[in-house]
Amino acid sequence: MPELPEVETVKRGLSPAMEGARIERLELRRGDLRFPFPANFEDQVCGRTIIGLGRRAKYLLIDLDSGKTIISHLGMSGSFRIEQGPVSQTPGDFRHERSKDEKHDHAIFHLEGKGGERRVIYNDPRRFGFMDIADRSELQNNPFLFGLGPEPTGNELSAAYLAERFAGKARPLKGALLDQKNVAGLGNIYVCEALWRAHLMPARAAGTLVTKTGKPKEPLDLLVASIRSVIADAIKAGGSSLRDHIQTDGSLGYFQHSFSVYDRESLPCRTPGCGGTVLRIVQAGRSTFYCPDCQK
The missing domain is CATH 3.20.190.10 (MutM-like, N-terminal)
Known part of the structure; x- marks a missing residue:
């Protein structure tokens, strides 16, 4: 999609x-x-x-x-x-x-x-x-737009905002980011890529990124920055033309050539000096790609 x-x-x-x-x-x-x-x-x-x-x-x-x-x-x-x-x-x-x-x-x-x-x-x-x-x-x-969270590139998305949403939650981090009530517009591809950039394990409990007093831990700041950067890079590249997506002029996007983990199962991790291998697991019926060595 x-x-x-x-x-x-x-x-x-x-x-x-x-x-x-x-x-x-x-x-x-x-x-x-x-x-x-x-x-x-x-x-x-x-x-x-x-x-x-x-x-x-x-x-x-x-x-x-x-x-x-x-x-x-x-x-x-x-x-x-x-x-x-x-x-x-x-x-x-x-x-x-x-x-x-x-x-x-x-x-x-x-x-x-x-x-x-x-x-x-x-x-x-x-x-x-x-x-x-x-x-x-x-x-x-409108039923389609009601209750959507902030845009991933907007000023409303911040570590403090996500800390409020994630506090006390045992839900896996990837599922929490795919929840459109938390962040609007994020999908499977870019969540995988953002979590890789932030060096965070997709199955990690979302609440572990929040202190006991409800403040964001440092990795949550990095996650917000990673979300912003991966979305900005993908827009600049014209999107990721997987399966059926095409731009209005008929050409494919180019960001798929820059994937770091998505659809790269068994290939080397692209984190400099990591040496790990990308793995795939299934979460809520969707493929998740990550590096077990540098994502914690």
């Missing part, structure tokens, strides 16, 4: 084509994805101008001049592509073959803006993605 850096990459790729454009027509080629499309979806967006694109956790937010916001989730295999004229441009050194079957093009935004007409097409072979629409002033109460 695309994680925060992938969704951020999609947002940045779509912004030049969508921001300031008028939605002339929304073409829905089926009635549902993971969930049914909102009632009267076409009527709510047609004729509206897109005033901005945003992101919350793994959700893409498309703000309209009506005060409404389209909420989009890519699911497992969803992607957007931009077409202008009869040709779909897909530059990039690494390319992922897009579905050419029209049955996978489920929603098409026909736009008019600077530079003429264009189409932004949502393609989703597995149909695990979805779209919703809500009043922008009520987004915090």
Whole structure:
């Protein structure tokens, strides 16, 4: 499933084509994805101008001049592509073959803006993605967004904040970080990478990073810095194009070439001077990759 850096990459790729454009027509080629499309979806967006694109956790937010916001989730295999004229441009050194079957093009935004007409097409072979629409002033109460924790790159995420969330908790550290109520947008790949950078064992109890008085221990400060750095590096590299994720221009991200532990089972640890070997365990049904020598 695309994680925060992938969704951020999609947002940045779509912004030049969508921001300031008028939605002339929304073409829905089926009635549902993971969930049914909102009632009267076409009527709510047609004729509206897109005033901005945003992101919350793994959700893409498309703000309209009506005060409404389209909420989009890519699911497992969803992607957007931009077409202008009869040709779909897909530059990039690494390319992922897009579905050419029209049955996978489920929603098409026909736009008019600077530079003429264009189409932004949502393609989703597995149909695990979805779209919703809500009043922008009520987004915090939307069922998909309600209760999400702070963004991993925002000022609200701090060692003191995590100490408050982790205090007294025997829950494994990896599971605590994947909990979207603790930190919004973190997924399996980047939690593994952040824990490696912080030299922390994924199965370690979250509460062991907090003192008896509720203060963060030094490793928790390093963990926060590691979360920030791994997300920033992945966004800069264009995300991690595993399985179905592709950028809006069709090219793959490059961060997968920089993985230090994820999907590197039996390979040497990349911590200088470590000499350990990356292992894989399963936690809550997901693969966890770590170095038993330098992660404690």
